[in-house]
Amino acid sequence: MKAEKTKLDGCFIIHDTVFHDSRGYFFESFNRQKFADQTGWDVSFVQDNQSFSSKGVLRGLHFQKGDAAQAKLVRALTGKVLDVAVDIRKDSPTYGEHVAVELTAENGKQLFIPRGFAHGFVVLSETATFFYKCDNYYNKAAEGGLIYNDADINIDWQLSSDLFELSEKDLLLPTLKSLE
Numbered sequence: 621m622k623a624e625k626t627k628l629d630g631c632f633i634i635h636d637t638v639f640h641d642s643r644g645y646f647f648e649s650f651n652r653q654k655f656a657d658q659t660g661w662d663v664s665f666v667q668d669n670q671s672f673s674s675k676g677v678l679r680g681l682h683f684q685k686g687d688a689a690q691a692k693l694v695r696a697l698t699g700k701v702l703d704v705a706v707d708i709r710k711d712s713p714t715y716g717e718h719v720a721v722e723l724t725a726e727n728g729k730q731l732f733i734p735r736g737f738a739h740g741f742v743v744l745s746e747t748a749t750f751f752y753k754c755d756n757y758y759n760k761a762a763e764g765g766l767i768y769n770d771a772d773i774n775i776d777w778q779l780s781s782d783l784f785e786l787s788e789k790d791l792l793l794p795t796l797k798s799l800e
């Protein structure tokens with residue numbers, strides 16, 4: 621694997637080393653030791669999640685508050701998504717900035733999002749299966765979020781907004797400014 625730095629400290633694009641042969645392929649989708657060596661993060665994942673969505677479905681921007689915060693390692697198992705991580709670490713020089721990465725089954729890229737970030741994605745293909753590891757358990761009481769079209773964050777979701785489909789909960793999320 622190779623960890624590629626992003627402009628946001630601690631947030632990495634992960635490229636797996638894939639072994640192809642006549643049978644197909646093999647790769648390590650996560651190796652704690654190699655991950656720690658490359659990123660400096662010794663992450664102990666405790667929960668895996670999978671979701672399936674159609675084109676235009678936008679899930680986010682989500683985080684869990686306080687001690688319930690989650691680091692995530694995310695990938696698309698099928699289809700294509702635009703994945704977005706927003707730095708909401710108050711003491712960070714890149715507070716309020718985001719990275720957006722296309723994750724597809726073909727490019728195999730994963731995005732590592734440390735605690736202290738809001739996360740979301742939109743599906744750009746007809747359907748997509750999204751898979752991610754979390755280093756802290758789901759805690760409904762600690763759920764937090766930001767509205768996907770926050771003008772200050774200014775995310776280009778690469779899709780016409782009339783195609784977006786969001787949960788009722790996500791349509792009611794606040795702006796980053798209103799949380800300050």
Ligand SMILES: Cc1cn([C@H]2C[C@H](O)[C@@H](COP(=O)(O)OP(=O)(O)O[C@H]3O[C@@H](C)C(=O)[C@@H](O)[C@H]3O)O2)c(=O)[nH]c1=O
Nearest residue numbers: 669671679680681682683692739740741757758759787
């Ligand atoms: C996230 C989550 C949801 N659920 C339940 C609650 C609810 O009934 C149903 C759907 O939940 P949601 O609408 O919150 O699912 P979703 O909008 O897909 O939420 C996810 O979005 C992406 C962007 C993330 O980063 C994740 O951390 C998570 O917040 O699944 C769990 O049981 N465990 C979990 O870990």
